Amino acid sequence: MSRNGHPSHLATWLRIWIRNPLRIGAIVPSSDELARAMAALVPGGAGPVVELGGGTGVITRGLLGAGIDPADLIVIERDPTLHALLQAQFPNLRVLRGDATELPALLEPLGLPPARAVVSGLPLLAMPRELQHRIVAAALAVMTPDAPLIQFTYGLFSPVDRSKFGLEGKVARRVFANLPPANVWRYYRAAARDRPASASQPALVSSRK
Numbered sequence: 781m782s783r784n785g786h787p788s789h790l791a792t793w794l795r796i797w798i799r800n801p802l803r804i805g806a807i808v809p810s811s812d813e814l815a816r817a818m819a820a821l822v823p824g825g826a827g828p829v830v831e832l833g834g835g836t837g838v839i840t841r842g843l844l845g846a847g848i849d850p851a852d853l854i855v856i857e858r859d860p861t862l863h864a865l866l867q868a869q870f871p872n873l874r875v876l877r878g879d880a881t882e883l884p885a886l887l888e889p890l891g892l893p894p895a896r897a898v899v900s901g902l903p904l905l906a907m908p909r910e911l912q913h914r915i916v917a918a919a920l921a922v923m924t925p926d927a928p929l930i931q932f933t934y935g936l937f938s939p940v941d942r943s944k945f946g947l948e949g950k951v952a953r954r955v956f957a958n959l960p961p962a963n964v965w966r967y968y969r970a971a972a973r974d975r976p977a978s979a980s981q982p983a984l985v986s987s988r989k
Contacts (some may be wrong), residue, residue: 782892783961810835810901810958814932815842817953819877819900822848827896830887830922832880832915834866839901840873853886856880881911883918894924900931904939926972932960932964939965946970 815873819842822829829848834840843853855875857863857912863877878886898919905911919929929947932955933939942949949967 787905791870792989795837810838810932810962810973811955812838812842813957814962814964815839816846817901817955818901818930819843819846819848820931821928821964822846822897822899822930823890825896827852827894827924827927828887828892829853829918830883830895830898832883832919833857833900833901834875835862835901837866837869839899840866840870844870854890854892854977856883856886861976866930879883881914884921887922896924896927898927898929900929902931904931905933905935909941910986912939913941913944913965925969927968930964931967934960934962936963942965943968948972958982 815838818839823841829843829852831840831843831853834857840853840855844850850870850872853873855866855870855873856878857866857875858877858879860877863875866873866875874890876886880900900915900919902915904915907915916929923929929940929949930952931939940947940949946969947967949965949969951963952966953964955962955964965985
């Protein structure tokens with residue numbers, strides 16, 4: 781297994797990227813290091829964890845590897861090829877095919893309580909601003925008031941419009957081992973209380989062992 785997933789999964793990713801590079805974002809899937817960095821920011825406790833943009837399953841494996849109960853994890857993937865790949869890899873998970881902008885409607889039939897975290901692998905900065913806003917609004921609609929929205933980016937600036945949604949957010953992890961290097965942002969509603977003490981200082985995840 782490579783840092784960016786199984787070779788056959790990489791080939792699938794590349795075929796989809798060629799069809800629609802802006803929709804996929806990066807030319808290679810996220811690395812295992814990035815997946816672990818994102819998973820480490822998910823708070824413990826009870827309640828669902830929602831992953832947006834399951835892709836080839838790298839972040840999904842990171843979430844499961846961090847100890848998240850498979851019964852608590854719900855993965856959303858719009859692309860039919862990637863959705864089928866995820867279902868084959870994770871037959872015991874709830875992998876839903878649908879658009880992240882319709883997240884409340886996708887989750888409603890499951891009768892779940894509000895999510896304790898939303899973890900997004902979507903390339904928000906490659907999307908039109910209006911679409912970004914719809915995705916963030918949908919994510920916030922299914923979360924508890926103090927739940928984090930965890931989003932990575934290859935850009936230098938926040939991928940989420942904090943002022944529009946009344947959010948506070950900072951870089952919580954820097955992953956230099958990813959290609960390209962990535963920043964992991966963690967957002968909370970500004971009114972949320974009891975944020976982790978570590979939220980103010982980004983941790984570093986380098987390629988050095």
